[in-house]
Amino acid sequence: MNNKIARILLLALVIAGITLAVIYRESFDTMALEAWVKDAGAAGPILFMLIYALGTVFFLPGSVLTLAGGALFGPVLGTFYNLTGATIGATLAFLVARYLASNWVEHKAGGRLKQLKEGVEGEGWRFVAFVRLVPLFPFNLLNYALGLTRIKLPHYLIASYLCMLPGAMAYTYLGYAGREAVAGGSGVIQKGLLALALLALVAFLPRLIGRLRQKPMLSIPELKQRLDAAEDLLVLDVRSAEDFAGEQGHIARATNIPLEALPDRLAELGDYEERPIVLVCRTDRRSSQAAQLLARQGFADVHVARGGMTTWLSNGFPIER
Template sequence: MTETNDDNKQRTPLLKRMLPLLILVAGLIAVYALGWHHYLSFDALKENRETLNGFVQERTFVAIISFVALYAIAIAFSIPGGSFLTIAGGFLFGTWFGGIYAVVAATIGSTVVFLAAKTAFRDILREKAQGYLKKMEQGFHENELSYLLILRLVPLFPFWLVNLVPAFVGVSLRNYVIATFIGIIPGTFVYASVGNGLDALFRSGGTPDLGIILKPEILLPILGLALLSFIPVLYKKFGKKNQT
């Protein structure tokens, strides 16, 4: 009986730490089990565009809150469809407002994932961390904001992965939120602008180009911003050496 009670005492903190992440995983499973992910498609948006536009015009505030909540939940549950939702935001609210709502919602959803992962795994990873992970964590801490901005700006890293990695290396919540909010702005407004012209595209029978973010005229300026974010890292590494 004593061993059982001791085991329970050891397990309880782990279960508490894992609970937020388990809720998010359960939410993802439920979404797919119920087939709700099928609504995050351009066919569904095309079929319901008149109803959605009418709802936005008649109950604008409720529509905005609903969109932000849906977007944040989708990101928190790591449901594929962030690009679609951003385009839908541009379609429903226009490039600027749709982009703003998407940035706010994505930041909220990403922060939920970050906090859940940090709560669940940080202590475990830190206890088992080997030399390489410790060095990576130290390097991240020295230039948190710069590295996070690079990860957010460069559209080559999966969004869900960038939500998790900072939690594993102990990034501060403040820097995570700032870098997420700023870093996703360029890509978000690119997709929101696509959504702004979606009605004409539907009428012509076309489909939106999700690969637009990788076109040179769009990707190169974003990579330029990522390079600017890396300048503080280079300065800390080489500037201080030159001064000494």
């Protein structure tokens, strides 16, 4: 009974905090934050990290906090304070969600939700690292969502801290450069260019991580063997509808989504975010482009069929038209 009351009180506190943060979001700005931190004197950094942590739990805009950290403490200490505050807040949200609802989700999750949850748990720290480097989902909401899985707390904490570092560095330096520009400090142009370079690097990370997450190409004989064994995989043909039904035909069980339409039809592949997808085209060029797209969108087990339908036909394997 006491445990149930504690959960209710904690849930009420979180809801109240989020509600207040939404109501007073417009009143929260860098000027007010800087005044609070400066008034705290030597305890300013601790107060800043505490505000950042609570802001993460209660859905305050992290960009405002990070820019303020750079302006207040400079690029080095600012990065440390921003990253530490964000990680503490992310961990608190993770633990709150785990305490409040993880057992309930464990027993109630079924179907597609269960498959997704098990896939995330299977990747563990690798999934945490990926979503920190490639922000596919809102940061504050993601912290709570990950708390509903069985990902180990140390793995979550370490992967979060390390993989949020590039973004923290870029936005902290941007805040620092902005303060220097306003104050008329020396080397403003160089600092501004460096800030832009860091932001460009962070923007390039999704493409880089997408390439790293791509699985090795799958040979056509191996694909045929896996299909004959009735493995649970999706053969996704990314040729045009005309080619899919044309001279080369297509592999039995294949699903046709042309490469050009793939970005708008990702929802159709929701059941396979953590299950194997084998991409097929005439050769393997369009398939490789599709693999990069899917990897950037968080699909974890994507393979390109080497040689595509051309190699499939040269092996004499059956087709449908």
